[in-house]
Amino acid sequence: MSTTTLPETDTRTETTDDRPDMFHYVQKDKIAESAVMGTYVVALCGEVFPVTKSPKPGSPVCPQCKEIFESLPPGDDE
Template identity: 70%
Template sequence: MGATETLERPETRERQTDNGPEVFHYVKKNKIAESAVMGTMVQALCGEVFPVTKSPKPNSPVCPACKEIYDSLPKGE
């Protein structure tokens, strides 16, 4: 997966439990609108699968696993 296929800002899934704060995940850009409109599932870089339900606010917490994977991807491909 090239860096241009990955969202540069994270999207989220709603927490089903109260195990901590909501975190936002990185997902492929081309899947976000479809998921938001149609309710289809997306897969985050960390492997979590969920429908896009919200957009992040500035300084929102990012999934640590997604961030680590995103930061390791080649830039500008």
């Protein structure tokens, strides 16, 4: 039996517009459930979607989510 390393594949889906994929702020306790069960989460900006991938350092973040998150009082991010 031999082993082979498969090349990295790009699994991004193309959209009809040229917006970059952005990551959104959602409730921490809903992320795992969504990723496993396929349930939908609601981002701070109101976007509704199932969690399908996790952000990498430097990934673009939704500006609306970021603005809302930064305006929350300290301690509300847990």
